[in-house]
Amino acid sequence: MADRFLELHQIKKSFGRQTILNNLNLTVNRGDAVVIIGKSGEGKSVLLKHLIKLITPDEGEVRIEGENILQMDFNELSIVRRRFGMLFQSAALFDSMTVAENVGLGLKESRTYSKDVIDNIVMEKLSMVNLADAADKMPSELSGGMRKRAGLARAIAHSPEIMLYDEPTTGLDPITADMINNLIVNLNDRLNVTSVTVTHDMKSAFKIADRIVMLYQGKVAFDGSVEEVKNTTNAMVKQFITGSSEGPITE
Amino acid sequence: MNIGLEQLGRRGMMFVRKIGGLSMLSVQFVNSLKKLHRSIPLVFEQLYYLGVRSLPLIIIISVFVGAVSAWQAAYQFKFIGAPLRLLGQAVGKAVVIELAPVLSAIVFAGRVGAGITAELGTMRVTEQIDALESMGISPVRYLVLPRVIACLFMVPFLVVFANFIAIMGALIVAVNGVAISSETFLNGFKNSFEFQDLFNGLIKASVFGYIIGIVGCYEGFNAKGGASGVGQATTAAVVISSVLILIFNFIFAVILFRI
Ligand SMILES: Nc1ncnc2c1ncn2[C@@H]1O[C@H](COP(=O)(O)OP(=O)(O)O)[C@@H](O)[C@H]1O
Numbered sequence: 001m002a003d004r005f006l007e008l009h010q011i012k013k014s015f016g017r018q019t020i021l022n023n024l025n026l027t028v029n030r031g032d033a034v035v036i037i038g039k040s041g042e043g044k045s046v047l048l049k050h051l052i053k054l055i056t057p058d059e060g061e062v063r064i065e066g067e068n069i070l071q072m073d074f075n076e077l078s079i080v081r082r083r084f085g086m087l088f089q090s091a092a093l094f095d096s097m098t099v100a101e102n103v104g105l106g107l108k109e110s111r112t113y114s115k116d117v118i119d120n121i122v123m124e125k126l127s128m129v130n131l132a133d134a135a136d137k138m139p140s141e142l143s144g145g146m147r148k149r150a151g152l153a154r155a156i157a158h159s160p161e162i163m164l165y166d167e168p169t170t171g172l173d174p175i176t177a178d179m180i181n182n183l184i185v186n187l188n189d190r191l192n193v194t195s196v197t198v199t200h201d202m203k204s205a206f207k208i209a210d211r212i213v214m215l216y217q218g219k220v221a222f223d224g225s226v227e228e229v230k231n232t233t234n235a236m237v238k239q240f241i242t243g244s245s246e247g248p249i250t251e
Numbered sequence: 252m253n254i255g256l257e258q259l260g261r262r263g264m265m266f267v268r269k270i271g272g273l274s275m276l277s278v279q280f281v282n283s284l285k286k287l288h289r290s291i292p293l294v295f296e297q298l299y300y301l302g303v304r305s306l307p308l309i310i311i312i313s314v315f316v317g318a319v320s321a322w323q324a325a326y327q328f329k330f331i332g333a334p335l336r337l338l339g340q341a342v343g344k345a346v347v348i349e350l351a352p353v354l355s356a357i358v359f360a361g362r363v364g365a366g367i368t369a370e371l372g373t374m375r376v377t378e379q380i381d382a383l384e385s386m387g388i389s390p391v392r393y394l395v396l397p398r399v400i401a402c403l404f405m406v407p408f409l410v411v412f413a414n415f416i417a418i419m420g421a422l423i424v425a426v427n428g429v430a431i432s433s434e435t436f437l438n439g440f441k442n443s444f445e446f447q448d449l450f451n452g453l454i455k456a457s458v459f460g461y462i463i464g465i466v467g468c469y470e471g472f473n474a475k476g477g478a479s480g481v482g483q484a485t486t487a488a489v490v491i492s493s494v495l496i497l498i499f500n501f502i503f504a505v506i507l508f509r510i
């Protein structure tokens with residue numbers, strides 16, 4: 001049996017009268033690179049936030065290594081959260097801090113490294129996203145793409161086991177996007193990082209993914225390998241990956 | 252009629268939910284005190300940012316509060332024929348017990364409480380608070396603790412200044428407007444001055460500071476939906492903390508000053 005690392009089990013989540021996730025099940029195995037696709041507003045970001053309880057479901061369980069994180073106290077949960085790195089869709093940089101301070105905050109607060117070590121790690125991670133020159137800038141001085149990359153550097157600062165990427169290439173030029181794709185693939189392959197990526201950039205999805213999951217109407221509508229996606233007869237998935245405005249999704 | 256009741260019911264529910272939320276945040280705040288040592292630099296940052304920078308405003312309002320209370324007291328004294336040598340006593344008591352703590356707190360709520368809500372509300376709607384949590388950092392320890400502690404200490408600190416400046420304002424009016432000597436005024440003040448009054452005023456002030464901090468943080472944490480949501484939260488923070496300050500002030504009066 002595969003190693004069930006992360007599990008969303010029968011997750012239900014509504015905001016007011018709007019049901020976003022409806023008895024959703026998803027399993028991520030250790031070392032997996034799962035990509036979640038689905039149209040805007042379908043609940044992809046909401047799903048991602050459930051994995052570290054930034055959003056609490058109305059029903060269901062969120063498990064890591066079989067343990068339900070919804071029942072943990074704040075300290076246990078914090079320890080679990082530090083095993084993750086999360087890139088937010090909006091980057092969510094702390095706007096009162098410089099880029100370097102943003103990247104170094106988690107390390108500083110963990111109180112395990114000296115200032116020199118932190119400075120080195122920060123510069124290393126910023127170089128990985130081609131942002132070393134912007135270390136002393138404030139987030140308000142950055143372009144959208146630069147913010148995204150700064151957010152990425154912050155997310156990988158503590159070398160997490162699991163990465164959650166929310167639209168990592170949205171708003172980037174094609175060359176930078178490819179660089180970010182390579183970075184994500186490298187982390188997965190070389191450092192054996194498990195990852196869950198939300199995107200609707202299909203080029204990026206095909207490059208990153210071992211498995212592609214399509215979210216539709218609060219449920220997993222498709223779950224398969226890149227090959228299976230490319231050869232699928234599922235009309236919904238076909239419509240999405242070819243980017244057609246006509247098909248079952250829009251009917 | 253029916254609609255009115257329903258609306259009233261909804262308002263009531265909202266009020267109960269707010270009180271519940273504020274109590275819960277208070278419990279979390281007290282729990283986070285265990286990790287106070289980790290947030291000391293943040294506390295000092297906030298003390299400076301929230302407190303010291305409020306001093307000029309507190310000084311300006313205190314001069315005029317002192318001045319107008321001397322003027323109005325003199326006016327009432329003339330009516331009832333009370334001796335003007337008692338002016339220092341009457342004004343001194345009013346300033347130290349009520350005016351300085353309450354007005355400083357209300358001004359602080361408008362300036363600092365609103366600022367806290369606007370800052371934390373913006374952090375909430377731009378997912379910065381989620382980002383903190385995602386890094387395993389407690390937003391209560393990192394954001395609430397330093398701000399509430401800073402308010403708790405800063406309001407009494409400012410009230411000490413407010414007391415002093417308001418008495419000076421009153422003295423200026425007494426000498427120039429009412430024509431009693433500064434000696435008479437200050438003797439009246441000194442003879443009636445009790446350390447207990449000052450102490451009670453400062454205790455009150457720190458309770459007000461706590462209210463401003465915790466309400467400001469609570470409203471910021473619960474802001475929703477972009478800039479307009481942050482605006483609404485900010486207004487709510489000022490209104491709620493001002494009302495709570497006046498309610499608690501009355502409770503203090505009943506407890507501390509037995510008629
Ligand atoms: N905190 C929230 N409160 C209310 N509604 C929300 C909240 N977060 C997301 N939603 C709603 O949930 C739906 C899914 O959002 P999201 O997961 O961001 O979509 P996407 O798939 O584009 O990432 C949207 O309709 C959004 O308006």
Ligand SMILES: [Mg+2]
Binds near residue numbers: 044045089166
């Ligand atoms: Mg999204």
